Amino acid sequence: MACLRLRTLVSLLLLSILSINRTAKCDDEEENLLRGINSYRASLNLTALTKNENAECLAEQMADQFKNQPCTNTTGSNTVPGTEPVFSKYPNFLAKCHLNLTTTQDGQILPACVPNLVPSLVLTNFTQSQYSKYLNDTKFTGAGISSEDNWIVVVLTANTSGGSFVNDKSAGLVSTFGLIYYCLFLVMSFFLLAS
Numbered sequence: 001m002a003c004l005r006l007r008t009l010v011s012l013l014l015l016s017i018l019s020i021n022r023t024a025k026c027d028d029e030e031e032n033l034l035r036g037i038n039s040y041r042a043s044l045n046l047t048a049l050t051k052n053e054n055a056e057c058l059a060e061q062m063a064d065q066f067k068n069q070p071c072t073n074t075t076g077s078n079t080v081p082g083t084e085p086v087f088s089k090y091p092n093f094l095a096k097c098h099l100n101l102t103t104t105q106d107g108q109i110l111p112a113c114v115p116n117l118v119p120s121l122v123l124t125n126f127t128q129s130q131y132s133k134y135l136n137d138t139k140f141t142g143a144g145i146s147s148e149d150n151w152i153v154v155v156l157t158a159n160t161s162g163g164s165f166v167n168d169k170s171a172g173l174v175s176t177f178g179l180i181y182y183c184l185f186l187v188m189s190f191f192l193l194a195s
C-alpha cells in the first residue's frame with residue numbers, strides 16, 4: 001500500500017518535472033526572441049515590448065495554421081508584401097482568443113519560417129527584414145509570440161484603441177479553463193505513454 005502510494009508520488013513528481021521542462025523548453029525560443037527584439041529596440045531608444053497574453057493566443061492560432069507549410073524564399077519574412085496568406089478562419093481565431101476586430105486591427109502579425117528555429121536566424125528574420133519597419137515603430141508596445149515546428153509568429157499590439165488586444169473579463173476565465181484542460185491532457189498523455 002505504502003509502496004503504491006510512493007510510486008504514485010514519484011510518478012506525479014516526475015510528471016511535474018517533465019511538464020515544467022517541456023513548457024520551459026518551448027517557451028525558450030519565444031522568450032529569446034522577445035529579449036532579442038527588445039535589445040534591438042533598446043538600441044534604437046525605443047521602449048521594450050511587453051508580453052501580451054491575448055496577442056500570444058492569436059499567435060498560437062496563426063502558428064498552428066502555418067506549421068505544415070514548408071519554408072521557402074517567399075514565405076515568412078521574405079513574403080512579398082500583399083501576397084501574405086489569408087486565412088478564412090481568421091475570425092474564428094479572434095473569437096477563440098476572445099478578441100474583436102475593433103481592438104486588433106492596428107496590431108501586426110509577423111510570421112517567420114526558419115528551419116529548426118535557429119535563434120540567431122530567427123532574430124535577424126525580424127530585425128533585418130521588411131519586418132524591422134514594425135519593430136522600429138513607437139506605436140507598437142506589446143507582443144505575443146508562439147512557435148510551431150519551423151514557424152514562429154510574433155503578434156504586435158499597439159498603444160491605440162484599435163491595437164489594444166483587450167478582451168472582456170469572462171474571457172480570462174475561459175482561458176484559465178483552457179489551461180486546466182491542457183494540464184489534464186498532459187497528465188493523461190503521460191499515463192498513456194507510461195502504460
Ligand SMILES: *[C@@H]1O[C@H](CO)[C@@H](O)[C@H](O)[C@H]1NC(C)=O
Binds near residue numbers: 043044
Ligand atoms: C539613443 O539615446 C542616446 C542618449 O540619449 C543617444 O546618444 C543615441 O544617439 C540614441 N540612439 C539612437 C539610435 O537614437
Ligand SMILES: *[C@@H]1O[C@H](CO)[C@@H](O)[C@H](O)[C@H]1NC(C)=O
Binds near residue numbers: 073
Ligand atoms: C527563390 O528560389 C527560387 C528557386 O529556388 C529562385 O529561382 C528564386 O530566384 C529565389 N528568389 C529569391 C528572391 O531569392
Ligand SMILES: *[C@@H]1O[C@H](CO)[C@@H](O)[C@H](O)[C@H]1NC(C)=O
Binds near residue numbers: 100101102
Ligand atoms: C466587436 O466589434 C463589433 C464591430 O466590429 C461591435 O459591434 C461589437 O460590439 C464588438 N464587441 C465587443 C465585445 O467589443
Ligand SMILES: *[C@@H]1O[C@H](CO)[C@@H](O)[C@H](O)[C@H]1NC(C)=O
Binds near residue numbers: 126
Ligand atoms: C531568415 O531565415 C532564413 C531561413 O529560413 C534564412 O535563410 C535567412 O537568411 C534569414 N533572413 C534574415 C534576414 O536573417
Ligand SMILES: *[C@@H]1O[C@H](CO)[C@@H](O)[C@H](O)[C@H]1NC(C)=O
Binds near residue numbers: 044130131132134
Ligand atoms: C529600422 O531601423 C534600423 C536602424 O535605424 C534601420 O537600419 C532599418 O532600415 C529600419 N527599418 C525600416 C524598414 O525602415
Ligand SMILES: *[C@@H]1O[C@H](CO)[C@@H](O)[C@H](O)[C@H]1NC(C)=O
Binds near residue numbers: 138139159160
Ligand atoms: C503611443 O506611443 C507613442 C510612443 O511612445 C506616443 O508618442 C503616443 O503618444 C502613444 N499614444 C497613446 C495613445 O498613448
